[in-house]
Amino acid sequence: xVQLAESGGGLVQPGESLRLxxxxxxxxxxxxxMGWYRQHPGKGRELVASITTDGISNYADSVKGRxxxxxxxxxxxxxxxxxxxxxxxxxxxxxxxxxxxxxAYDSPVCQRxxxxxxxxxxxxx
Numbered sequence: 001x002v003q004l005a006e007s008g009g010g011l012v013q014p015g016e017s018l019r020l021x022x023x024x025x026x027x028x029x030x031x032x033x034m035g036w037y038r039q040h041p042g043k044g045r046e047l048v049a050s051i052t053t054d055g056i057s058n059y060a061d062s063v064k065g066r067x068x069x070x071x072x073x074x075x076x077x078x079x080x081x082x083x084x085x086x087x088x089x090x091x092x093x094x095x096x097x098x099x100x101x102x103x104a105y106d107s108p109v110c111q112r113x114x115x116x117x118x119x120x121x122x123x124x125x
Contacts (some may be wrong), residue, residue, distance in 0.1 A: 009119030022095030
């Protein structure tokens, strides 16, 4: 009923920048907080940044100053810009949204955590 399409990942060199996008589509009724998590190889998933519908953002201490989260409510899209990429930024990045949507049974469903499939970012020279 809802799809989260993540894009923008890939292989980049240290020091470069990239922008990840996550577009939500489907029978969406409303979107709440949107965010990005990442998972390093062999480790758990951790919050990178989140943003409310009013544009209030929250960042993990480990990425403050290098990462900017933004959203376009008209496009149901959240972005994550990462500057000065470092090898330790190598991870799978997951989009996470809070939303309500219309189910296949035409009833409203709300979920606090709706996940994308992830996009791999590899930082290597």
